[in-house]
Amino acid sequence: MHIDLSGKTALVTGSTAGIGHAIAKGLAATGANVVVNGRSQGKVDQAIAAVKKAAKGGTITGVAADVSTAEGCASLVQVQPDVDILINNTGIFEPKGFFDIPDEDWQRFFDVNVMSGVRLSRAYMPAMLKRNWGRIVFIASESALMIPKEMIHYGMTKTAQLSVSRGLAELTRGTAVTVNAVMPGPTMSEGVQTFVADLARQNGQSEEEAAANFVKQHRPGSLIQRFATVEEIANMVVYVSSKEAAVTNGAALRAEGGLVQTIA
Template identity: 90%
Template sequence: MHINLSGKTALVTGSTAGIGHAIARGLAAAGAEVVVNGRSQAKVDAAQAAIDKAVPGAKLCGVAADVSTAEGCAALLVAIPRVDILINNAGIFEPKGFFDIPDADWQRFFDVNVMSGVRLSRGYMPGMLERNWGRIVFIASESALMIPKEMIHYGMTKTAQLSVSRGLAEMTRGTAVTVNAVMPGPTMSEGVQTFVADLAKQNGQSEAEAAANFVKQHRPGSLIQRFATVEEIANMVVYVSSKEASATNGAALRAEGGLLQTIA
């Protein structure tokens, strides 16, 4: 199967690093014109340069906007009024005990992880429905179904993303627009690399040992018994963004290494 997204414009929020950057690179390699987004112009410019180097001839533009705010989303919609593919990837995580999570953190996580996708979907989806083609993908997590006790606030936002995604999919009935969610498991993004490096220092281990021990101790149900790469997650997202994925709609697609011990 050859995925060709030529002629399509894709916006990937939070695409200056990690999974979002890999998704942007994958969509560009498939021929899409990709809008790179981050909070600072310097990071957006650096991400564009990295993708351009990895994908010679890539069609790219960048918009610096903080999508955790209504103002940032509005600015992005003004700068890029139409997209064919919207990847709601912007997100944050932080291990913190439930009794230590203040109200401000609950609100911050909800604004970044949930409301960014709500606002941008509200802005872009009507045009997709009018044109009768579009793809919206929410980057959720296995934590949406297996709520981690060490970051309940994060798990709450990922469950909310599944609800929003499925609800929006119901609005596409009879059209060529699809809305889906992808659920990565533990993935070795830059943020996780920093987390693993800190664990390694705390426990006097190498980073490889710390990563392996984290999966064994905290995600023992993993069938692949390792962190996924950002490219492995991006592959799923590029597929579900494609014309070839036209029969996949309203789904919560797993890329979590077999952590979830259910068949549905």
């Protein structure tokens, strides 16, 4: 299969690092014009340079905006008023016991992980429907289905993303616009690398040992028994964004290494 997105413009939120950055590179490799997004101009500029170096595809641009706020989303849309492909990737996580999570954290997680995608989908989806082509992808998590007891607030936001993406898909009936969610499992992004490095130092282990032990202890149901790479998650997202994925709509697609023990 050859995925060609030449002439299509793709916005990937939170794409200066991690899964989002890998998605930006993957989409650029298909020929798409990619819009990188992050909160600081410096990181956006660095990400643009890295994507350009990795993939000789379409035009690579960027917008610095904090999409966790209504004002940030509005400023992003003002600079980039139209896209063919919207990847709602921006997200945060933090292990914290339920009884230690204040109201402010619940609101912050909801604003970043859920409302960013709600606001941007509301801004960009009408034009997709009007021209009868578009792709919206929410980057959720296996935590949407298997709520982690150490991050209940995070799990809540990921479940909400599944609800929003399925609801929006219902609005595409009879069109060539699709809305889907992708659910990564444990993935070795920069933030997770830092977390694993801290574990390794605390336990006197190598990072490889710490990563393997984490999966065995905290995600024992994993069939692959390892962290995924950001590129492996990006591959799924690039496919769902493609013309070839025309009949995949309203789906919650698992890329979690078999953690979720169900056939549906």
